[in-house]
Amino acid sequence: MTNHPQVKDFLGYPKQKSHYFSYKTITPKLAQIEELAAKAAVIDSEERSSFQAAIIQFYNSVMTYHKLKNSFFYEDITNYTKFMKDLDKILIKSEPLINLKSFKGLSIDQKKTLLDLNRVVSKVRYTNSVSIVNVIPRQVSANVNVGIEWGSISDGLTDRIANKPVPKLTTLYAAALTSAQQQSPQFLADVNNIHTYYNDTFPKLLKQSKQEAMFYDWDMFYKLVVIYGFGILLLIGSWLIWKKALYSAAVWLITATFGFHSLGLIIRMLVQDRPPVTNLYSSAVFVGWGGVALALLLERYFKNRLGLLVAGIVGFLTLIIAHHLSLQGDTLENMRAVLDSNFWLSTHVITITLGYSGTYIAGFIAIVYTFHRLINAAKAAVMEKEYYRMVFGTVCFALLLSFIGTVLGGIWGDQSWGRFWGWDPKENGALLIVLWNAMILHFRLSGWIQTRGLMGMAILGNIVTSFSWFGVNMLGIGLHSYGFMEQAFFWLILFIISQLMIVSLLGIPKKATDNDIKA
Template sequence: MKRFLPLVILLLGAAYLLSTLRPEKNTTQFDLAGFGEVPVLVNGRIKPLDTVARTSLLTLQGRQRVSSPETGTLVDSPAEWLATVFFNPTKADDLPTIKIESPEVLTLLGLEEKDTRIDYDSTVKKTFAVLGFLPSSKSRFSYNQLKAKLPELDRQGRLAEPVEAQLRTPFQKQVITVRNRVILYLQLRLAVQMPESTSFLTELELFERALPAGVAAVLARQKNEAHDENALKVMKEMADRFAYMEQLGHLRLVPPAAGDSDPTHWELTGTKLLESFGTGKIDPTVMNYARLGEAWRKGDTATFNRIVGTLHDEITPRYPEAMRKSDIESRFNAAGPFYSSMTLYVWAFLLAIISWLKWPQELGRGAMWLLSLAFVATSAGIFARMWLEGRPPVTNLYSSALFVGWGAVFLCLILEWVFKNAIGSVAGGLIGFATLLIAHHLSFSGDTMEMMRAVLDSNFWLATHVIIITIGYSATFLAGFLAAIYILRGLFTKTLDKATADALTRMVYGIVCFATLFSLVGTVLGGIWADQSWGRFWGWDPKENGALLIVIWNAVILHARWGGLVKQRGLMGLAIFGNIVTSWSWFGTNMLGVGLHSYGFMDAAFYWLIAFVASQVLIIALAVIPQEKWRSFRNAVA
């Protein structure tokens, strides 16, 4: 039966993957799936409300589910949470969705220990919390818990803003982070209606009926004629409220009038309401969102679903491509191909490790098939992003993490197909999971399919320089990870025989040759792009220096090998140091805050980068342990 094991593994992996592709079911009678597919314009890109909900939750709290440790899930889906924020802010204000990690900021906001302590209702959970398996304190809080001290948070934020990002204290950085999260939440609350309104639809209907009299009163006052002071007061009050909505506006929910297909002409709800003073009537889309809110609060599912359908029917004829992309993007979000791939990469890694100990052929083949399945899922996700953006695969730091992992796994599959020793599967599973995990944490900054900066807005160079240089990253990382497998496997196990060691050496050498070629060509192409964009081929920018360091280091490895300066373990040590060089070029230069390639300093990324460098230095140190000491160590462990 062992011979059928790889097929069973493949079928189980495929069944798991297919289960994630099923359309997301509505957990209520409200058509939340249809609501999530409604397109809006945000930061220059038309996207579905489902994406707005998911990216907002990631920015606010670092995850897409809304729950509390004591009561579990509070809202079933991101779309339901967004509908609650839009249409029932009184309820949304009590949901713990704003993450605060700094004790000093918690104190600033008046949150005491009793406010952060988690009181589990079960003895088992309390025990796990004491042991550290469950959190003992909260890190996510509701808007109502912060509301009283928000003026002080804003004051501290204004004091911190003039300080350069690199010079801010940890407290100042956290103040600005939490303040930005609160602002984002307020922008969502004001996207559709005034939160204080008990029935925004009723207010708008009354306002629309009073508009003629109000406008007449304004005109009469301008002419110093008799006018209705009460009508003027009502108009001023409504104008102030609408202006406040416009001031904090974030989502452009209202498409332009029929016949206007320019996507840049979408408007904020507050802007359209202010325009009603001139037109004498309220925009139909604004009224439809107000009706949605009324239906949501009253639990009127039939009306809610009908209006969602109306919004689709109104927008589809004018923006068929945007509607099609909104539908696909919503399904893409629900499927989460990169999260599925992470799971498959972990299982491929574990199976490949086990195959070194038992059933090498069967488990090794099963691991390779599982790795192939994960690679297909990742490829599908990357191609879906390319179609949605209309761009090559790498456009920002997030997509570079996806592509670095994708390229490395592709090379690992080739190695596994050639050598059939599960080493490619181990490296592919590890790198695939690690890069997708990095991408996941990079998604906390917001929309990962953002608009391109003007100087980067070139599909030709994105498809040549960026892809080639990123493949160079992938190959250099892969060589380093293969070298780490050589060191750790040789030190901690007895499975590194001469044939395996020779195979790993050939793998590392071949991958370094590949990495050198792509890094060199990618760096030269980058210089040509820089010459076209900035008028100089080379400017010693930190990112340019980082790219050059990769080329030089890979050349050093090859020359050291050709000249006989290093043997097998020396080659491995040099390849592992290539991980440090590449991580610096990829992430470190972006965080310096200087140069034309700087994308901003990130505290969390900085500490993880330091930890990664330290781990690679440790493995290099292990590589210099004499062979006899290796054997003694293994015997002692055994």
């Protein structure tokens, strides 16, 4: 798939409107595509032309399809069951010849047998090397429901070559693939045999797979984006008409949406058997959840509609971010080694992400204050003390959680890598959040900033947190550089610019807000 005009021209289809190409169409030029992609890959990403970037992306897409095509059996095989039987015959026939010290004096038939052996073994090994679909559970524990390592179908064929028993699932998949290739009515029965085997041998695994498929099918968090957005509209409407009725509806809707947000997190935890934060996608979902929870608590205490508005905005934006992160691949992926610890996932990671939530809530309340001050200076002046208390208290919460989370991260690092602190970019980012929140409190308590200064620094805290959350992954270095997304760089820069512009709005003088709080 490509929509780049130079790539289309290179493929010989400059006028084709569709950006989809068949694998058969691409095959004659595959070697040239690979060569161009290899040359472009050695060039720094910032210095590549648009064509070079597009050809690399196109080549990667082609290779992903090629790997999928060869993940079960070698692509030129049409009868998989027959291939396995032929493999057995060749192995049996070649067994007396393999251990010969010399191949001199072999008959034509014996030489043909060895050539056939080399051919089938090469196909099995190639399929094994490129396979990206692992469907054969390999037992590594006495308990069939835990300790399972996944292997490809070609792993089972490799076992046969090594004179080991072929996994039953390999035979079952071969039968189902053959039925599918031949469009046989036996196909459904063969698929049912595979399902029965999984259910009898790995019941917990099959149940978990069904739950995971159902969770993906619901797409709950994406649906919540719309509901959070509708809640925001109801709340904004309550400032204009039907104040009490629309406000009550907004409270009910955003609170209910938060309940489903919580339910989605719980289901995800049960499916993965892990705490809520396991990758970049889940961190977006959890940061949003923590932010909404904190904002709703502020609304319950202050009852000024600000907490409810910020709850809706943060829930809406973080789940949009999560949706775009989900487009990059499996959101319930296997744990990265650096995160493979339920204890530390339950302590350090949760604590640090709640620190993110607190810093964002303070920043977004400050953003609401900034625009409120421009739209209705007199009303903003009346509510200034409440704005101040909400932001100041939230920054205190964010500092506490960020500090504890950073210390716990150091302890985890000491256990995992043998050092408490290594000036890794992610560690530095976490430290920046702690220092920035501490600086906000220090400047305010020292009298160096008043209300507007507090709001400005809180908004800048959004930039610091976003860099720690996403920016360090874009550096591509360090022990924490996972979840990398180069295309997110544009949006991160755009967000930073937007925050700087909002801070600059605080510099517009308004007489109604000149009386900053001094205590």
